[in-house]
Amino acid sequence: MAxxxxxxxxxxxxxxxxxxxxxxxxxxxxxxxxxxxKLLGHRAPGEEYKSVHPPLDEMDExxxxxxxxVEPIDGAKAGDRVRYIQFVDSMYFAPAQPYLRxxxxxxxxxxxxxxxxxxxxxxxxxxRDVERISKELLENEYFDxxxxxxxxxxxxxHSLRLDENGLMFDMLRRQVFNKETGKVEMVKDQIGHExxxxxxxxxxxxxxxxxxxxxxxxxxxxxxxxxxxxVEVLNKIFVTRSNYGYNPEL
Amino acid sequence: MDIEIFPxxxxxxxxxxxxxxxxxxxxxxxxxxLQGPRLPPQDDIDRRYGDRRIITVNGEEVELKVKTGxxxxxxxxDVGIEKIRSICDEHIKNGFDINTSKSQYIRKxxxxxxxxxxxxxxxxxxxxxxxxxxxxxFKDNVDILRRDQGE
Numbered sequence: 361m362a363x364x365x366x367x368x369x370x371x372x373x374x375x376x377x378x379x380x381x382x383x384x385x386x387x388x389x390x391x392x393x394x395x396x397x398k399l400l401g402h403r404a405p406g407e408e409y410k411s412v413h414p415p416l417d418e419m420d421e422x423x424x425x426x427x428x429x430v431e432p433i434d435g436a437k438a439g440d441r442v443r444y445i446q447f448v449d450s451m452y453f454a455p456a457q458p459y460l461r462x463x464x465x466x467x468x469x470x471x472x473x474x475x476x477x478x479x480x481x482x483x484x485x486x487x488r489d490v491e492r493i494s495k496e497l498l499e500n501e502y503f504d505x506x507x508x509x510x511x512x513x514x515x516x517x518h519s520l521r522l523d524e525n526g527l528m529f530d531m532l533r534r535q536v537f538n539k540e541t542g543k544v545e546m547v548k549d550q551i552g553h554e555x556x557x558x559x560x561x562x563x564x565x566x567x568x569x570x571x572x573x574x575x576x577x578x579x580x581x582x583x584x585x586x587x588x589x590x591v592e593v594l595n596k597i598f599v600t601r602s603n604y605g606y607n608p609e610l
Numbered sequence: 611m612d613i614e615i616f617p618x619x620x621x622x623x624x625x626x627x628x629x630x631x632x633x634x635x636x637x638x639x640x641x642x643x644l645q646g647p648r649l650p651p652q653d654d655i656d657r658r659y660g661d662r663r664i665i666t667v668n669g670e671e672v673e674l675k676v677k678t679g680x681x682x683x684x685x686x687x688d689v690g691i692e693k694i695r696s697i698c699d700e701h702i703k704n705g706f707d708i709n710t711s712k713s714q715y716i717r718k719x720x721x722x723x724x725x726x727x728x729x730x731x732x733x734x735x736x737x738x739x740x741x742x743x744x745x746x747x748f749k750d751n752v753d754i755l756r757r758d759q760g761e
Contacts, residue, residue, distance in 0.1 A: 521679065524622040524704070533650055536659040547655055 364463075367590030369582045374575045378456065378464040378502070385500040389562040396495045399510060399559050401549030402443045402487060409487050411439040433471035435486020442473075445494045445550065446482040447502075448509035448518050450528040453567070453574040453581060456502045460575045469493055479518035480511065498561075501573060505544035506564030509535060512551035526564050535561065612684050612715040613691060615698060618705040620646060621678035625701055627665035629681070632697040634668050634755065638690030639683055643716055643741050646679030672753045682715040716740045 364379040365372055377383045394405045403409070413419065416437050421427060449457045456464075458481040465474045465483055472485040472493070485493060497503060498510075506526045509517065517529035525537045527544070532552040538545050545558040565573070577584035585591060600606055621629070626644070633639055649662050656662060664673050683694065691708065698706050709715075717740030727744075728734055742751040 521617075522619050523677075524619050524625060526619075529620075529647075533655055533659075536655060538659060545659075547659075 364467075365590075366593035367587045369577075369587040369590070370572065371575055371577050371582045372587060372590055374573060375460055378460055378575060379467055381467045385502070387500050388503075388565070389499055389505075391495065391498050391559070391561065393491070393495065395559040396491055396498065398555055399546050399549050400443070400445060400491065400494060401512070401551055401553055402441075402490075409435075409438065409440050412441050413439040415439050433486060433489050434492075435489040436471060438486075438488065440486040440488055442484055443487045443490045444482050444484045444512070445490055445497070445510065446480055446512050446515070447497070448480045448511045448515050448528070450507040450509075450517070450522065451519050451576065451578075452507060452522050452528075453570040453576060453578070454507040454518075455504050455565075455570065455573045455575065456508070457576050461502070480515045504565045504570060505535060505561040506537075507570065510546070510550045512549075514552060526567075537564075611688060611710070612682060612712070613694070614709040614712075614715045615681040615683070615694070616707040616709055617678070617680075617698075617702050618707075621702070622661050623663050623665055623674055625703075626674065626678045627667065629678075629697065629701045630665070630667045630672075632701070633681075633683065633694060636690055636693055638685050638687045638693065640686055641684045641716070641737055641741060643682040644674075644676055644678050644680075645682060646676040648676055649674065667753075668755055670753065670755045672755075675751065684716050 362380070365375040367373075367375075377385070397403065397405045416432055416439070447456070447461065449455075449461075458476045458478070461481040461483075462474050462476045465472060469483075469485070469489075471489060472483055474484070475482045483490070483493065483497075502508070506522075507528055509515070509528055509530055511530070511532075511534065514530075514532045516531055520529040522528055523537075527535065527537050532548060534548040534550070534552060535544050535546050537543075541560075543563050544561045546555070546561055547558045548554050571581055574581065577587070630642065633642060650656050650660065652660075652662065661677070662674065664671050666672070683690075685691070691710070695708055698708070718736075720734065720739055721744070723744045724734060724739065727748075738748070738752070742748045
């Protein structure tokens with residue numbers, strides 16, 4: 361059985377849930393395909409996918425055993441451009457966080473490239489695959505409208521204090537809280553171009569749910585040092601790396 | 611002495627208004643400075659979703675220019691701290707700290723910047739020193755409430 365993450369705490373369990381591709385993540389909201397296209401901002405809804413090469417079927421490719429073994433993803437088959445979606449996760453009990461995103465993306469999706477930074481996490485793939493993946497990421501547990509930001513640029517804010525209504529700071533004001541409906545709306549696409557109509561992302565999750573779903577160890581939530589099992593494994597990795605460079609023969 | 615109220619979340623206009631009304635009505639409070647990130651520009655998004663409004667403190671209208679990240683208060687007497695703590699308990703839902711570790715949070719001495727800005731010869735009343743951002747216009751940042759004028 362594959363081992364994804366050590367630890368006995370709820371945070372460790374959540375990390376295992378995200379990283380295990382067999383585990384089905386809970387779908388929390390519904391966002392239409394058109395809305396996903398709008399907030400990505402790579403093409404207008406209904407517009408044809410632009411391509412960078414002809415469909416693979418029409419291309420005269422050299423004989424190669426790997427090409428036969430690996431089934432290309434839909435976007436590659438059609439010759440789409442590579443496009444991206446980037447998320448920012450607040451330190452204040454956001455459901456996901458950058459390193460976990462990287463691990464879980466690579467376990468869950470084929471044909472993607474993912475980049476991790478301290479406060480943000482980008483995933484790149486062919487355009488129609490990015491749209492499919494984005495829809496999943498936005499609708500299920502990975503995303504919370506208040507604590508997770510969809511930000512192609514102007515990403516600053518993951519470590520700042522939240523607003524009183526629970527929203528993470530966003531210098532471009534893409535995700536805004538509608539006081540009348542109690543829902544978070546996206547008024548700009550991910551790089552800050554204004555949308556004609558706001559995209560409703562739904563209600564923010566309440567604090568209790570977030571604390572139950574979070575994958576972030578925090579001293580005011582579940583502290584890492586209290587998860588003895590996780591600390592032990594980390595310690596073992598650290599010692600074997602430092603002393604023997606992971607080489608059991610030494 | 612000075613104290614700093616550090617709320618665990620950036621406060622909105624409603625909470626700030628309630629908090630300031632109660633704090634300003636205390637006799638122990640000499641002056642108050644709100645510190646925090648500037649409010650976003652006034653555009654369509656701000657008009658529809660923003661938190662910008664004119665709040666009323668002790669009957670005086672005060673236009674908020676910043677989001678309330680910290681509140682610095684100068685007190686005449688230390689006994690005010692406990693009263694302020696109970697006011698904060700009542701209004702700040704998401705937790706706060708009251709910091710007293712620094713001897714002063716509001717600057718009390720005139721600086722070279724003050725001299726350049728207001729002229730070294732001009733007399734700046736003591737209670738105005740240190741309450742405005744040195745890089746902005748005094749009148750943009752300071753509201754003087756009538757209650758304090760006679761004191």
